[in-house]
Amino acid sequence: MDPNEGELRDVSVVSADVLPGGALAVEEQGAAELSPRARLWPSLVAVYRAQLSRARVARIPLLFVATFQSIGIMILMRGVVDGGGEARAVVAGSAVLVVAFVALNLLAQYFGQLRANGGLDHYATLPVPPAAVVLGAAGAYASFTVPGTVVTAVFGCLLFGLPMTHLWVLVAVIPLAGAALAGLGAALGLLAPRPEFATLLGQLGMSAALLLGVLPAERLPEVVRLARDLLPSTYGVEAFARTFGGDPDWALVLGDLAVCAVVGVISLAVATWAYRRAAVR
């Protein structure tokens, strides 16, 4: 006899007749009361916390890669640009590149894989608002870029001799550029028909952020500059780059950040819609 059989035969000692609520055959009259929904903020916090711990376990090596990549690019560009506006663009672009790497590329991959594996079923069978899942994950990925972005920015300032007076603006740049890029990443991951596409789109998005954000705009051809204007990370880069000047034009900084915020709201809304669509097939 199979060793498992004995243990299996022991189960179900409860006779169905003695169950609370009466005999089996009695069907409920009318609809039963539903358990409460999870509310938006508590579930957003729960998803955020879980995603952050996930990121701690699985993503630390990738964060190092992102940071070293940006630092490496700045060292390379040191030989090409010699201070001034171009240096500011390089430092700002490299710092925002860390955000693009994690928030756009990695989040697109994560959602692409979750959708392909059937992992979304877990969330879809919990009474949690779709926005909580998308915003929680996007928020965690965006938060996770903070150390890399700060390290890159400080290193860049030292390398190119830029003032660190206004580095505090990262407090606004990271969450807003993070929202825009994470929203884009989540939407791409959830909309891509196959996980390979999600990975590809994430990589392309990051490559675009690298080329269009780090290379000084003045040296790019007209068509590429247009593409640069369409990329949300550009506005994060511009906003950050402006603050290295002696007397930054804060209105323009705010304008750039506002573009990031609007793109963030729209892309996160699209991602939430895409999640709903992906959850019930």
Add this chain to the structure above:
Amino acid sequence: MCAVRGLTKTYPAVRGRRGVPATPEVRATDDVTLDIRRGEIFGLLGPNGAGKSTLVRQLTGLMRPDHGSVEILGHDIVRHPERAARILAYLGQDSSALDELTVSLAAETTGRLRGLEVRRARAERDAVLDELGLAALAGRPLRKLSGGQRRLACFAAALVGERPLLVLDEPTTGMDPVARRAVWAAVDRRRAEYGTTVLLVTHNVIEAETVLDRVAVLDRGRVIACDTPSGLKERVAGEVRVDLVWRESAPLHVPEVAALRDRAVESGRRWTLRLAPEEARTVVATVTGGAAFAALDDFTLATPSLEDVYLALGGAARQGLVRA
């Protein structure tokens, strides 16, 4: 508790592309009608690809059927799929949403997302991890655990936040006997205390026979029978299963053995025969004496199992059900 009427889902045909052959239209669930009663452990038994998971996905609101209705505790799940999450807990086959979390955080987060406040979620998490013997693994990430332990951790997450209906898709896959016992004890306790109903998907006939109150046998998207396990087995009561295992190959030079070959299902060295009791006695006498005995490694004689029921009812898959 759960009434399913005429549930039909067809996957559309896929046109072939380069390197990918075309697949025809597949009817994954075909006019399925079921009634699950309150407090019972109801099983869906069938080989892989029979449509069990597709059926369950429609019952849990994860997939919209083409036709038919699903009503759980009076709620129309086809029209309001989002209500399913507030009635049932679902343990799917995939753990990727939880893989990188620790066992403890996976259970707690799932409870929070099931609407529990922090303190309650933590208390229930601790109770469930203790009950399932997972407390020692609480701080380990799921992906570092063995397959069976990971499955048990996912089961723990499904239990945090009480629900009147548990939908478990092959919950004991890869588990050792201790873990399985923990699963069934936890299910039984909830049934006794809260009258919890369980819908269990399985392809394991031993599990189906021992834990289920009633079972629906699925084949190619259709329910081919639905009864208690013993009620189903009575349908093939006139049969006995004889398994013969040969040392190297069957001694076909023995005429009695050669004559049996057409009726046997061969799988490697093993022959499986379904025979009337009289015939079975003759076969056993033949192979345990004379020339055939030298070639015989082992044999068993068994009363019919649900696997035999499945085959007797016209189940198409020769393999796919598991006895373990």
